[in-house]
Amino acid sequence: MKYMMLIAGNEDVWASRTPDENAALYQRIGRWWAEESAAGRVIDGHELEPSPTATTVRIGADGGTTVTDGPFIEGKELVGGFGILDVADLDEALSVAASWPVPGDTLEIRPIVERG
């Protein structure tokens, strides 16, 4: 069973940490990713550039498009990355999420629809 794990965090908190603290955190994230990948529980995923780099495209009811600067949800907690999990069930997905090493982050687990 595959799940998407959306990783959200407060960008201000990241910005408020010292470069050393952030470097240490990145090391722990790298280790987490390596371990979970080796165990086959995380099969894909990426970190995303911060939200100011986001561009939102809206498809109107008439099919026309509007392009705006920034992410489509305004808020303190912004998606900063994602992982694709391949695990037995929700409990295993939750235990993977619970081991994510960044204090203050919020994770959302959503089943991936697989047709056929």
Next chain:
Amino acid sequence: MADRADVDTRLAEVLREERSRLIGALVRILDDWDLAEELVQDAAVAALEHWTADGIPNNPGAWLMTTARRRAVDRLRRRARYRERMAQLTAEAREMDRPVATDGPMGADDRLRLLFTCCHPALNREAQVALTLRTIGGLETAAVARAFIVPEATIAQRLVRAKRKIRDARIPYRVPDAAELPARLAEVLSVLYLVFNEGYLASSGEAAERRDLARDAEWLTSLVARLMPDEPEVLGLLALMRLHLARADSRFAPDGALVLLRDQDRSRWDSAAIRDAMGLLARAERMGRPGPYQLQAAIIAIHALSSTWEATPWDAVVAGYDALLRVQPTPVVELNRALALAERDGPTAALEVLARLADRLDGYHLFHAARGELLRRAGDVDGAREANTRALAMTSNPAERRLIEERLA
């Protein structure tokens, strides 16, 4: 031939005991909650017919299990993946054909799996409550709706959403492993205690279905206690519920007015139920793992064993709250401790504690009601009136309103 009324009564009894075991076994085989419930319903209809014609079987639970399982096999035959499932079913068939003993390890397992799935933390609290009452408790959707005073369609919708999430997000159907068990069991117990309180705190004027919830919760908790006999907090919660229920009849005057613990007629308390609860609590304490439910039950037990309000050993009550505060440091527990302190050391000592709790409990009507009563006893008539007025403005329960109105009169 059996009498139709006898069959009705017996079937209702058997279903109450066996329903969750039947559904649990079918969910495990079929991996489909709705179908499992439907097949149990079908088996019950068949039982009514057959038992009336041929007499009630010696082991009605096993009869229902066999009937439901045959129907499950019929359904599986019509399915594409039936070979794979049939293999599993055949392997289990011998096991399932065994008479359903009172608490065979396998049946027990199925009911616990079902319960832990109903109370999975990935479901919201309302969904956990509705699923547990419907699936384990066997309440009709309409009965759950009446008890919680919400439209039937709302409960039906909650059940549909919850079952869809169990299926689509693949919430596993299993008893959590040892590492997860304490947190997951706490979740189950708080669902049961919430259901109990919904019923127990309902005033006498409200719908009978609401008050019956307390009995339903007590029954569910006794089921969990039978299935997990080595979990002291389950016994603690069961003891707590039984101690409350033992004095349920004395909580309301004939005219529906609330009677406070201080004024209750203790001769009306159910002393057999109290003894039974004390036995449970002693068993739990011997396991040497105290927890919030055991500690709450221990405090209520002090009251239950005191012959009068005046004879209450307040030192022990205060000590009980001290112990509870160590595992559950909440302002409401501190408030209750302060009320015991008032009995031991007088209202002034308690009012000093309340002053420290004011900013955290300002929105809690019982804080203001308690403060009003303490101020009255300390001789501050104006302060008491002001506190009671605030309490009244926050209270919706009719019996509680009446009590505060009498103090204000």
